[in-house]
Structures are given as structure tokens and as C-alpha cells.
Amino acid sequence: MSVVQLSPRAQKLHDDLTAFVEDECIPAEAEYQKALGEGTQRWKTVPQVIERLKARARTLGLWNLFLPKEYAEGSGLSNYEYAVLCEVMGRSPTIAPEACNCSAPDTGNMEVLAKYGSPTQKQRWLKPLLDGKIRSAFAMTEPDVASSDATNICTRIERSGSGYVVNGRKWWISGAGHPKCAVFITMGKTDTTAKKHAQQSIVLVPADARGVTVVRPLTVFGYDDAPHGHCEVTFDNVWVPAENLILGEGRGFEVIQGRLGPGRIHHCMRSLGMAERAMELMIERVQNRTTFGRKIAEHGVVLDYIAKSRMDLESARMLVLRAADMIDKVGAKNAQKEIAMAKVVVPNVVLAILDRAIQMFGAGGVGSDTPLAEFWAGMRTLRIADGPDEVHTRQIAQLEIRHQNARLAARNKSAARSARL
Template sequence: MNFDYSPRVTALQAQLHAFMREHVYPNEPVYAAALNAGDSRWVVPPVMEELKQRARDAGLWNLFLPDSEYGAGLSNLEYAPLAEITGRSPIAPEVFNCAAPDTGNMEVLVRYGTDAQKKTWLEPLLRGEIRSAFAMTEPDVASSDATNIRSTIVKDGDEYIINGRKWWISGAMDPRCRLFIFMGKTDPTADRHKQQSMILVPKDAAGVTIVRPLTVYGYDDAPHGHAEVLFENVRVPADNLLLGEGRGFEIAQGRLGPGRIHHCMRSIGMAERALEAMCKRASTRTAFGQPLDKQGVVREAIADSRMEIDQARLLTLKAADMMDKVGNKIARAEIAMIKVVAPAMALRVIDRAVQVHGAAGVDGDFALAAAWAGARTLRLADGPDEVHRSSLAKLELARQKAALD
């Protein structure tokens, strides 16, 4: 593969960096202050809509959809370095309308939605007018195996009746969330990978109840949030079904491939910012008679971080390149590899930055604690490390066996 970025990508990188310096970084404390100013944290700070409008005006909007009439027409390889830049800030992905789970949900609607479904849900999502959630994980089963889900989607005339309890539904607490993409079983007697279906459920449908918000290491991630949601005899039109009965697992695999690598791209940006913070702190603090950046243990932490970030970036670019050239299915080994490697790398780099910052590293002033919590969560989100390692080992064993035959 060619590791040189195209002139278009280079120009977009420069534009994004400038936008981040001028608008995003200075407004991170403004955003945080607005969240803590009122009686409820489940209110969108006004500065977010202002930043989104600036991004739209600058043409930095919907960059994530590869080769699509709806997006910027970028490939996965071209989008990777741009997602890395947005990953440097917890608020930036939304500013550019490139935040999960909306990105994955929009990709589902682009690939599998009908014209009517696209008009009702995709278009307002693309405009950034609403937000959405993906309802798959359940509290009563090991949801790392999606075939375990127990929620039901039952046909009743020209409607489907939906029942189930979901949790860790990211974005469900957001006051702008209007749509759930819900995964449940339509035929429990079918082949285990053909039992599931996906259906569009309006958040305001009768029978949908937000049970409670959930925290990540104590962080509520407001106003986005993560929720436990109860679906009790929820009725939606049969036309809300995606692709057809028994196609849910197929849709899930199509959705999670790009979503996984997007998380990895952003993790690299998060790690880069942590490394910058580490270097800045080390150059301004003195301990035991000399600056921290002159001490061997700190230099080792900086050097290890630089090497690990660059290694993860190269593997991410390789995976993105293969997704573009041979498709997500054939690139599944590379996607599995980077999904394990990138969050673990980010955790190590952030942890070193915390250590160099000392007590300040675990406080909220430097945002390292929240970054660590986010990176740790990614070792579970979109499939835990163990599932990806198992899949990778299976593929590698088959490859080695084929080479011997």
C-alpha cells in the first residue's frame, strides 16, 4: 500500500487541525461548564450546535461515509487520518457529525434502508438534526455472542411487536435521540445466525422506557450517555424492518466492521494528545534535582509511547486499505487485530501520561482520567478482546492449514 496521503487528504488534515485549534479545543471547557451549569446534565450545551454549524460551513461534515453519495466520498484509508484528528477531543466527533453510534446507524441505513426509511431517518441524521442509538446488548445474556439475545420481534398483521430489555445503549439518554435500531429474534427455531432481525423503533413509541442511565467508571458521558432501556409490547409498522427477517446478524456484521476501525482511528488521536500532554508536563516539572524530561524512566515512557502509537497507526491504515480493496469480510482478520491493538495501546500511553502527571493525572483538570476510562471501555465495545482474538486465531489456523495442504 501507498503510505502517502493524497493531496485532498493532506488539505483536509490541515483544515481539520486549524478548525480544532481555533474552535474545538478552546470550547471544550465551555462545553463542560454548560453541562454542569443547570439542574440536569441531559441538556445539550448550546455551543455544540454553534460548532456544528461552523463545521458544516467549512465543509467538514459527514466525512465518514466511504465512497457514498451521502458523505465526502472518502475511502476508509482516506478517512483514517481525519478520524484520528477528531479523536483528539471528546466533543470533536459530534462537531463534524462523525460520532458513534450515529455513524454506524447511518451506514446501516445507507446500505440496507428503504427509500422511505432513508427519508425519515437517514436524512435528518445526516443533517445532524437528530441522534440515534443501537439497541443490541442485553443484561441477562453474554452479549459478546450476538446469537444469545433474547429480545423478540413478533409479526402481528402489518405490525411487529417488540419486547426486550437492553442496556449499554449509547446515546439513548441524549434529548435529541429519536431512533433505536433494535436487534431481536424473529424466529428462534431457525439457524442460529438466521434467528435475528433488526427493526427501526422510534424512541417515543409507546412501551419504550428509559430505565436508568449507566456510568462508565463513574462518568455519565452526558448528554450522550448510556442507558438501560425496556421495550414492552412496542408496536411498529412492518415496514420498519431492515432488509428482511433473519438478516439481523448479517446487518450487525456489516455495521460493526467500519465502527470498529473508526474507534481505533480515534483512539490513536486520543493517544497522541496524551503523549503531547506527557511531554509538556515532563518539560515543565522538576523532581530530585532535574527536569522530568531528563530522567531516564520518563524518556523511556515517551519513547515507548511514540513507537506504539506509530505501530498501531500503521496497522490501522493497513486494515483500512484492505477494507477498501477487498471488502470488510476478507479484511476481518486485520479489523480484529487493530480492534485489540489500538485500545490497548491507547490505555498504555494514557496510563504513562497519568503517571508523569502524578496526582494531577487522576483529577479532571487534565482529562486523562476520562480518556483512560473511554479507552478501557473500547476493549469491550463492539466485541471484547477475547472474541477478536478467538476469531483471529481461527483465521490464522485455517490459513496455516491451507498452506500445508
């Protein structure tokens, strides 16, 4: 990828990060997986190699790159600049983001705390998250309702004395299985009689609070994604002090929209790095294997695969960079359409590239000898996570119709004014 429109500082970070990912993170992937072991041990182990790489990233100045420059706790980068760096981290999605303290769901949770957290909340939770001493989880999705419409969320957060009591059942809670997970940013309803989007609130629930149970880890197409995992979690009469409420009662949607916009685009950024790595593996493979008397790369259909993959990937990258640039200029709320378009297009493009790469590896492409199958599982899940394709395409269409109607109304108003003159 050619890097353009970067400040000298961001360019240096890109160069340093590229060397770190290629020379240290990717080579450490096998060691990391081996250290996790098998069975229940996978949920109790933090491989030493990740701690070593964290220390290395700090030394190189590659720590906490994700928070935009408007936050005092941030690295001073724009979303556009971070997009370019985040793509590099996506080349080693299991290792590099965590090594740089830029992995989900912590990035989104830290941004929530930086943007909306009280001084007390920041001191207790944001500071250790920024220091990489703890991990976190975001508890929104529920098994009993269609959570793609978050107004369906039925977990209750009810006032009780000087605090709140939380009751509910969540699942696909990323980060909940990590041994360092210390807090759940939890969504539930505080007032079921309020207006539709004012019933929900967000509360900070300590992972060790009485009544919090991690029921089981869930698998993604057979992958457990240990040690952070995607877990089913129950909250059974969990009491937390009132100071753990974020922003105020009924403001849950405001908080999650502030969180999910940047989070969605971060996923897209990392996905591009996975696609680039898949393309490299595919091209290397087809030049080193022979079928029917000639290199695989000499078959016309394979050349078509490579060309189409490159064209699609470059187009997807432009969508991501435009969305990041729009967030910088007008904020995530006013960049909803650009974020939604990237969120729909990127996973589908990357899935297609991964599928072609897997096809070129044949049986080897569906096993664990390459990262392709695991990448594919993650990408297929991303078409559902943070809002399924259908929700985003609906939003894109609604925004487009609204925009066109506004233009038409302005044109008619101008024509009427001219006619009166």
C-alpha cells in the first residue's frame, strides 16, 4: 500500500509499526498459539510473548495509537492517520492490536470512558486500560431478542438505594473470557415507560461483582478465540453504585452510538490488513505450485482472481479512508452513511479475497497451517457484528433518500423564489 497524506510523525509511526508487525508480531503467532495450550487452560493463560511485545511496542512509541487527537489521553493522530496504521496491525489481528493496546473491545470501551466517563470512572477504569493492566468487555447483545435492533434489549438496570441492580443474560460478549477482564460496559433498560430510545442506560459492572457469571465461551465457526473469547454472561441481581452509571439514565443510545461508529471503522481498517496478507499468501502460492504442466499463476482464472482482488481491495480502502476523513471533519454522527458503506462493503470484499486465497491453497487453505480459515471466520462474523449488513444498507438508503429529498426541496424553494421575482 502506498501511504499518502500523512504527517512526518505519522509516516514514521507507519514505518516503525510495519517493521514491528512483520518482524516481531507475525513471527510470534505460532509461539502465542502454542503457549495458550488446550482445554480450559486456554482461558487462564496470558502468553508471555504478548507481554514481551507490549513492552516492545511501548519502547517504539506504538502504544495507544487509536484515541483521536481531541482526547487528552490520545496519541495525537487523526482518524485518517490511524486508519493507515490500523490496517498494518490487521495483518496480525491476534497479536499486533493487543501488543499496541489497540484491540477490540478495549478501544471502544476506552473511547466511551474518555468521552463520557466521570473523573472517578476514568481513574478507576480508563487509566488501567490505557496502561494495559486490565482488559474489558462490552455487554450489549442478548440471546432472547434480535439485538440488531438495540431497542429490544431487555436486561434491566433498576435503581436500588444508592445504586443499581442489574439482571439479564448476554452473549457473544467479546473479551469476557480474558483472565484480565475487569469490567463490563453493560447496556440495559432503566425505564421501560420512556420513549423508545430513552429507555436504555449504560453502567459499569466490575467483572468480579457478586452475581456476574461467565457461563461459557462460544465458538466462531469452530474457533474459540481464546483467551478473550466471545462468551455468554449472566447478571443475577448484580448491585453496583450509582456512580457507575455512564452519562445518565436514558442516555444509553447516545453512548453506544458514540462508541460503535469509530469501532465499526476500526474493524474495517484491520480487515484491509488481513486482505493484504491473504493476497500475499495467494500470490506466493500460485507461483510455487504446478498443475497440468504449468504454474497455477499461468492459468487465466487465477490471474482474474488476483486482478479482481486488487481492484476490490483498493476500492474498499478508499471507502474506509473517506469514512475516517469524514469522522475527522464532521464527527462520527455526521459520517453515518460513510461508516455504514464501509461496514457493509469491506467485510464482503475481504471475504471474497479470502475465499479466492483459500481456493488457491486447496485443502491447505481450510486448516490451521495458514491464517486464512481463521481470517475467514472473523470476516464472516463481522457481517453480523456491530450491526448486520441489512441494518446498515437500510440506513444508507434512508440517508440517501433524505439527502435527495432535501436537495429537491431546496431546488423547488429556489425555483419558487425566482418565479416571484
